[in-house]
Amino acid sequence: MTDTPIHELADAYLRGETTPTAVTEAYLARIARLDDRLGAYLTVTREQALRAAAASDARYRAGTPLGPLDGAPLAYKDVLCTRGVRTTCGSRILEGFVPPYDATAIERLGAAGAVMLGKGNMDEFAMGSSTEYSAFKPTRNPWDLARVPGGSSGGPAAAVAAGLAAGGLGTDTGGSIRQPAAFCGIVGLKPTYGRVSRYGLVAFGSSLDHIGPFARDVTDAALLLAAMAGADPRDATCVEAPVPDYAAALARGVRGLRLGVPDEYFIDGMDPEVERAVRDAVDVLRGLGATVERVSLPTTRHALATYYVIAPAEASSNLARYDGVKYGLRVAGAKDLIEMSSRTRAAGFGAEVKRRIMLGTYVLSAGYYEAYYGRAQKVRTLVRRDFEAAFGRVDLIVAPMTPNVAFKHGEKEDPLSMYLNDVFAVPADMTGLPAISVPCGFSAEGLPIGLQFIGKALDEPTLLRAAHAYEQATPWRTRRPSVPS
Amino acid sequence: MDVVIGLEVHAQLLTRSKMFCGCATTFGAAPNSQTCPVCQGMPGSLPVVNRRAVEFGIRTALAFNCRVNEACRFARKHYYYPDMPKNFQISQYEEPLAEDGALEIDVDGASRTIGIQRLHLEEDVGKLVHEGTLETAQASLVDFNRSGVPLMETVSRPDLRSPEEAAAYLRAFRAVLVYLGVCDGNMEEGSLRCDANVSLRPRGSSELGTKVEIKNMNSFKNVQRALEFEVRRQAEALEAGLRLVQETRLWDAERGYTRSMRSKEFAHDYRYFPEPDLVPLRIDRAWVDAIRAGLPELPRQRRQRFLRQYGLPAYDAELLTHSQALADYFEAATGELPQAKLVSNWIMSELLRVLPADDEAAIRAAKITPRHLAGLLKLIEDGTISGKIAKDVFQKMVVSGEEARAIVAREGLTQLADEPALAAVIDQVIARNPKAIEDFRKGKTAAAKALVGQIMKATQGKANPAIVNRLLEEKLSKI
Amino acid sequence: MPDAERPPMISREDVLHVARLARLELSEPELEKMREQLNSILTYIDRLKELDVTGVEPTSHAVPMVNVMRDDVVVPCFPRDEMLANAPDRVGEFFRVPRIIED
Numbered sequence A: 001m002t003d004t005p006i007h008e009l010a011d012a013y014l015r016g017e018t019t020p021t022a023v024t025e026a027y028l029a030r031i032a033r034l035d036d037r038l039g040a041y042l043t044v045t046r047e048q049a050l051r052a053a054a055a056s057d058a059r060y061r062a063g064t065p066l067g068p069l070d071g072a073p074l075a076y077k078d079v080l081c082t083r084g085v086r087t088t089c090g091s092r093i094l095e096g097f098v099p100p101y102d103a104t105a106i107e108r109l110g111a112a113g114a115v116m117l118g119k120g121n122m123d124e125f126a127m128g129s130s131t132e133y134s135a136f137k138p139t140r141n142p143w144d145l146a147r148v149p150g151g152s153s154g155g156p157a158a159a160v161a162a163g164l165a166a167g168g169l170g171t172d173t174g175g176s177i178r179q180p181a182a183f184c185g186i187v188g189l190k191p192t193y194g195r196v197s198r199y200g201l202v203a204f205g206s207s208l209d210h211i212g213p214f215a216r217d218v219t220d221a222a223l224l225l226a227a228m229a230g231a232d233p234r235d236a237t238c239v240e241a242p243v244p245d246y247a248a249a250l251a252r253g254v255r256g257l258r259l260g261v262p263d264e265y266f267i268d269g270m271d272p273e274v275e276r277a278v279r280d281a282v283d284v285l286r287g288l289g290a291t292v293e294r295v296s297l298p299t300t301r302h303a304l305a306t307y308y309v310i311a312p313a314e315a316s317s318n319l320a321r322y323d324g325v326k327y328g329l330r331v332a333g334a335k336d337l338i339e340m341s342s343r344t345r346a347a348g349f350g351a352e353v354k355r356r357i358m359l360g361t362y363v364l365s366a367g368y369y370e371a372y373y374g375r376a377q378k379v380r381t382l383v384r385r386d387f388e389a390a391f392g393r394v395d396l397i398v399a400p401m402t403p404n405v406a407f408k409h410g411e412k413e414d415p416l417s418m419y420l421n422d423v424f425a426v427p428a429d430m431t432g433l434p435a436i437s438v439p440c441g442f443s444a445e446g447l448p449i450g451l452q453f454i455g456k457a458l459d460e461p462t463l464l465r466a467a468h469a470y471e472q473a474t475p476w477r478t479r480r481p482s483v484p485s
Numbered sequence B: 001m002d003v004v005i006g007l008e009v010h011a012q013l014l015t016r017s018k019m020f021c022g023c024a025t026t027f028g029a030a031p032n033s034q035t036c037p038v039c040q041g042m043p044g045s046l047p048v049v050n051r052r053a054v055e056f057g058i059r060t061a062l063a064f065n066c067r068v069n070e071a072c073r074f075a076r077k078h079y080y081y082p083d084m085p086k087n088f089q090i091s092q093y094e095e096p097l098a099e100d101g102a103l104e105i106d107v108d109g110a111s112r113t114i115g116i117q118r119l120h121l122e123e124d125v126g127k128l129v130h131e132g133t134l135e136t137a138q139a140s141l142v143d144f145n146r147s148g149v150p151l152m153e154t155v156s157r158p159d160l161r162s163p164e165e166a167a168a169y170l171r172a173f174r175a176v177l178v179y180l181g182v183c184d185g186n187m188e189e190g191s192l193r194c195d196a197n198v199s200l201r202p203r204g205s206s207e208l209g210t211k212v213e214i215k216n217m218n219s220f221k222n223v224q225r226a227l228e229f230e231v232r233r234q235a236e237a238l239e240a241g242l243r244l245v246q247e248t249r250l251w252d253a254e255r256g257y258t259r260s261m262r263s264k265e266f267a268h269d270y271r272y273f274p275e276p277d278l279v280p281l282r283i284d285r286a287w288v289d290a291i292r293a294g295l296p297e298l299p300r301q302r303r304q305r306f307l308r309q310y311g312l313p314a315y316d317a318e319l320l321t322h323s324q325a326l327a328d329y330f331e332a333a334t335g336e337l338p339q340a341k342l343v344s345n346w347i348m349s350e351l352l353r354v355l356p357a358d359d360e361a362a363i364r365a366a367k368i369t370p371r372h373l374a375g376l377l378k379l380i381e382d383g384t385i386s387g388k389i390a391k392d393v394f395q396k397m398v399v400s401g402e403e404a405r406a407i408v409a410r411e412g413l414t415q416l417a418d419e420p421a422l423a424a425v426i427d428q429v430i431a432r433n434p435k436a437i438e439d440f441r442k443g444k445t446a447a448a449k450a451l452v453g454q455i456m457k458a459t460q461g462k463a464n465p466a467i468v469n470r471l472l473e474e475k476l477s478k479i
Numbered sequence C: 001m002p003d004a005e006r007p008p009m010i011s012r013e014d015v016l017h018v019a020r021l022a023r024l025e026l027s028e029p030e031l032e033k034m035r036e037q038l039n040s041i042l043t044y045i046d047r048l049k050e051l052d053v054t055g056v057e058p059t060s061h062a063v064p065m066v067n068v069m070r071d072d073v074v075v076p077c078f079p080r081d082e083m084l085a086n087a088p089d090r091v092g093e094f095f096r097v098p099r100i101i102e103d
């Protein structure tokens, strides 16, 4: 039951084969048994989950379920605000913070009948690619506990992969949904910027932050997106455009679709097993009737550097509010306000967060703005133009999600080598284009490999359709890790 | 030395809700009762622009003949202060709402044009209550009710040449805002706040001297006093051969001087960058034209009309139109009694004795309404009461809100105009004052005045002075 | 060396200045490590100088949109107790902070 996709669960509920409460209890039991080893959850909301499941039971009994997500047990990354449930962002500085409001995405999933199992672990303030930078504990990769699940949304990704949640929500600022999805062998979808409201998402890089689903398969990803997407008066950057029927788009196959494979996404030092798996996947797509051609995205080489100006700059600003005045941590014994705030921030933030705050403050400071931030915003335009040019010829970009499979805990000590892990992920964040990672094979050591599709703005239907066609043509989604208890 | 002053005015806009959230903007609510995650900068909250605030900004920009920028956006301005929840203020920087306007002011009968450099929108901060003074407090308390209230910042060019001009600019500025209905202009409640840049330079020189910023001047009177102090301080320092430092100084109204804020407090690096949570504004012509079409008559236009339509002296027209409420009051009263100069005199000498000219709300709420005042003046005109009695009645009307006629009737203040009765009183007074009569015969005309006083006293001031004068003159001429 | 090829060097004083702007107290060992790491990241970022960006307009929003505004309508505020519940220190209905002026 804990490896069934959501859309099949809903069918089982409708047929009366099982109930939301039974499934929720099964997940809670599995969490209790396995999460000590995995570290996927920061908070398990047991009582709340059982109450929501019971309400869902009643709706099915009455013949009035809310839709395909009614009774779906989910894990939410702890960067999303949950009313009355502590929201830490994986940081000591927000330890004990209880928001008086729900994120719009969570409110909408709740309204669709989803059951929150708990809040997933993450790199502190979503800064990281391994979930080793959580202030509370690392999360482990269910395929190999010595390895990282990716990050920053490693908690919910590992939970979905290990059968500790039927689906989940992550956030993606520089690959933080898609990279852990690739490392954990599940589906991770980053929608178009503005497709899902950011209200209640604790900001990291506001112009780059996206909310999106983790799922066992593409169909579930489509259902989760459909429930969250659409205009929100509380987010001025949220797109007004109507939400298409994503699930209905899935069945159309890839025949006639033009796929572009970017030269710049196959780089020196890349894991040959990853390259092989991706090239094989492209062949599968060609075999399904898609046309494939090479495209060039020449600014790719500069995208990561651009990202490491813009994201820290915005982060340094967004994180200025954690000063010990209104919520979260405050160190005792400071003689004045400046000392109180400086010490609170020193004690409350981890090393990676401090690094990015320093970097971001530096690139915005007097005399450096134009050289760094101003220039990065212009390079961002060049990155966007690359994709515009490519999308003049193709419908979708197909590329590797990461240059390598999941690495070991403690393997990437140097910040820069950690950053380089997201080199294929950040262009979609910088351009806001929708992108998805789907499993496309395993390394010789049995570690998952991710295939990335990048689509045109708001063209999630085509993105999901291609990902679904590939998924249905390959066996990867049926493989599940076995986590020793 | 030439005095060079520029003013930076922050005006609180009269919107119902805050700049970026739906919280109410009501003044004086219980601490922290008007907040939400957005205006308290809670994690995950996002701002959304209040359309009316933008429209008020455009309205004001048009009144000052500014260029409304088609492309306009918000930016974050960073500094740490505990009354600012996000530790950045959403303001505007490189692309403000409007630029390059002007305001005409009148000082000593001469008209001057003061340039307006820019006008932009931003959010207000919360309020700090210090346990003691800022310097001595061991702790401070924060109330975020005001946090996020929309502000419009308008920066003048350094065109002002004296503290008087600065005060005149501020008064004229305030009048425009009040006329536009975008700000209540209440300096005491902080709806209008003014900072000044002051420098001195050798007469006729075009280069600017060392600029000092003055903060914390919270009334018209204080603006002028603070600037007078600062100009004197700088002049004395320069005369003594001292070099001035570029700094921020606080006006201390109680002690009557400006004092330096320590350099650390303003060594800012604001690290502005475009606010990523808000999309840019594109203010097209149609929107601007629609707002322009709704502009009301502005203070200068109204003053011109008062001169033309009512034949008022320039002084009266200027004073009355500075306050929209006062000008409205005048026009309402004149509508009842079309004797403009009489109405104007009474407003300026009596009404403004009891109500401050810049307190629009108090004038609008005055118990003595324009109709009441006109009613009182009609009683003078038709001879029912004397001007002197009218002043007493006015005082009573201010307190009670009654009509003049009711007070006059109740207190028996109706003027004595009965000629035989008055003649009898006059005869008695003449009979009682042989000495005064004697003096009058000897040519001391002042003696007649003393007799009038006696007659008025005998009638408790109710005698019609014109009739008394005529009858007394007749009788004295026969003596 | 031409400007474009010179690696950025961030000094100890720069790090201290930035830390002060960012309200971060750094220990002595943290400071030196931070300086090294920032230098290495900035050296990587320096590759942005290779690109000619003259005449390129900056992108600050991924999806171009304009004029998203709300009507001036008052919505109920959050209950004060909820807004104060997370305060690390409070007095009655206020947040409380230590003395603002440094000694």
Ligand SMILES: [Mg+2]
Binding pocket: B010, B091, B122, B153
């Ligand atoms: Mg300002």
Ligand SMILES: [Zn+2]
Binding pocket: B018, B021, B022, B023, B034, B035, B036, B037, B038, B039, B040, B148
């Ligand atoms: Zn609010």
